[in-house]
Amino acid sequence: xxxxxxxxxxxxxxxxxxxxxxxxxxxxxxxxxxxxxxxxxxxxxxxxxxxxxxxxxxxxxxxxxxxxxxxxxxxxxxxxxxxxxxxxxxxxxxxxxxxxxxxxxxxxxxxxxxxxxxxxxxxxxxxxxxxxxxxxxxxxxxxxxxxxxxxxxxxxxxxxxxxxxxxxxxxxxxxxxxxxxxxxxxxxxxxxxxxxxxxxxxxxxxxxxxxxxxxxxxxxxxx
Numbered sequence: 001x002x003x004x005x006x007x008x009x010x011x012x013x014x015x016x017x018x019x020x021x022x023x024x025x026x027x028x029x030x031x032x033x034x035x036x037x038x039x040x041x042x043x044x045x046x047x048x049x050x051x052x053x054x055x056x057x058x059x060x061x062x063x064x065x066x067x068x069x070x071x072x073x074x075x076x077x078x079x080x081x082x083x084x085x086x087x088x089x090x091x092x093x094x095x096x097x098x099x100x101x102x103x104x105x106x107x108x109x110x111x112x113x114x115x116x117x118x119x120x121x122x123x124x125x126x127x128x129x130x131x132x133x134x135x136x137x138x139x140x141x142x143x144x145x146x147x148x149x150x151x152x153x154x155x156x157x158x159x160x161x162x163x164x165x166x167x168x169x170x171x172x173x174x175x176x177x178x179x180x181x182x183x184x185x186x187x188x189x190x191x192x193x194x195x196x197x198x199x200x201x202x203x204x205x206x207x208x209x210x211x212x213x214x215x216x217x218x219x220x221x222x223x
Contacts (some may be wrong), residue, residue, distance in 0.1 A: 117146040
């Protein structure tokens, strides 16, 4: 039986994507892989999976391109170990930072210790004299919080945060609400944002502390 001349073309078209595998070069394979990654399934790939895929691809390329046979493999292995150590160090640093922030949140503004307002102020002045502005700012706002509790302006509340202090005290002392909010934001910056603090920042909190202490007379008069 004689086949029509168009039969070979029709057979090739019928094979379509399921036809025999093609022998592609490195460049062509890369282009095909790029096309494959553009499909919808890969668009849903998580960030962790994407980073892992890039890392494994990088390591594979490193081994493929390593010159010098065994010596090249040793160099590639050293690079891989260095990358793993770097990633482990970054992960450990991140976990410690999260743990430190979580512990600070749980302890609240006043931390785990019990000090008077005067003791917090003295410690703040000592830290400021040493140039430790971040810790001095923390101690000075703790002095503000303890002073308001000692004077019964605020009811003591374990775990109270700087933001909660500003909100609670701002309702009782509305004239100082804006300054309290700014001081709470500064406290969070040096505590959770790891900002270094500054002389000006400490001076602003110390000035607020003084103004709130001077408000004692007006509070007594109102009472």
